[in-house]
Every structure is written in C-alpha cells, then in structure tokens.
Amino acid sequence: MNSQQNPNPNLAAPCGFYCGTCSHYLARAKGKLLKKKLKHGCKGCREQDKKCAGVKRDCVLLRKHQITFCFECDDFPCENLKKLDARHVRDDGISMISNLKRIQEIGAEQWLAEQAALWHCAECGGQVCVMNGECYDCGMS
Numbered sequence: 136m137n138s139q140q141n142p143n144p145n146l147a148a149p150c151g152f153y154c155g156t157c158s159h160y161l162a163r164a165k166g167k168l169l170k171k172k173l174k175h176g177c178k179g180c181r182e183q184d185k186k187c188a189g190v191k192r193d194c195v196l197l198r199k200h201q202i203t204f205c206f207e208c209d210d211f212p213c214e215n216l217k218k219l220d221a222r223h224v225r226d227d228g229i230s231m232i233s234n235l236k237r238i239q240e241i242g243a244e245q246w247l248a249e250q251a252a253l254w255h256c257a258e259c260g261g262q263v264c265v266m267n268g269e270c271y272d273c274g275m276s
C-alpha cells in the first residue's frame with residue numbers, strides 16, 4: 136500500500152506524534168512482530184488507547200479523552216510535553232510541539248497526508264520508521 140494515498144486518521148496522536156512512523160505500529164501493521172521481537176506492537180494511539188510512554192500516561196485530560204489534541208489544553212505546552220518534545224527533537228529530529236502547531240494550522244487530515252509523504256520510502260513508497268530509519272516495507276535504511 137502506498138501510505139501517501141491512504142493516511143489513517145487514527146495515526147495523529149493527541150500529543151502530536153505521528154504513530155505511522157513508530158516502530159511498534161509499523162512492526163504490527165507490516166507483520167514483523169516476531170522479527171522485531173515484539174509481543175503485540177501497537178495499532179496507533181487513538182485505536183489502541185494505551186498509556187504509551189508519551190504524555191498520556193500522566194495526563195488525565197488525555198486518558199479521559201477530554202481533548203482531541205494537546206493544543207486545545209489551557210496548559211499547552213505543559214512541562215511533560217516539553218520534556219518529551221525535547222527528547223524526540225534530540226533523538227529523532229522531530230518536534231511534537233511543532234507538529235501540534237501545524238495540525239492546528241492546517242487540520243489533522245492535511246497534516247496526516249504531509250506526514251505520510253514525509254515518512255515514505257524513496258525506494259518503494261512504503262513506510263519509514265522515525266526511530267531506526269528503516270523502511271518496514273522493503274527493509275531499506
């Protein structure tokens with residue numbers, strides 16, 4: 136499947152992470168759980184609704200689905216989000232806070248299309264993981 140054509144609305148996490156580029160999502164979606172030594176993987180934040188290692192674990196607003204995206208919150212960007220954002224900027228070169236501002240500006244649907252295009256593999260059009268740079272369709276990295 137070409138990810139540019141079918142962005143999945145469930146992949147825009149409330150914290151601004153694009154779940155379509157997460158190794159847990161990709162391993163599950165691409166049938167690579169065994170190879171990647173993962174038990175369950177993840178269906179994406181909104182569908183799985185788990186307390187992933189992101190800000191959701193510590194935020195009652197997110198756990199109780201009282202907001203759709205963190206930019207709707209009076210405390211945005213809260214200290215937890217800023218800490219996680221700094222970690223992702225340092226380790227993965229992505230900013231959830233910038234993502235959230237972009238979603239606010241252009242809407243989730245268009246942002247998802249942008250993300251799908253950003254993380255597509257130049258070799259096969261498949262999906263690339265932000266954590267290890269590997270395409271989970273053709274294996275290129």
Ligand code: SF4
Binds near residue numbers: 152153157178179183
């Ligand atoms: S583990 Fe977290 S970041 Fe990864 S797909 Fe699941 S909810 Fe999204």
Ligand code: SF4
Binds near residue numbers: 190196204211
């Ligand atoms: S910005 Fe608001 S909604 Fe988002 S994690 Fe922080 S407190 Fe929760």
Ligand SMILES: [Zn+2]
Binds near residue numbers: 262270
């Ligand atoms: Zn590829």
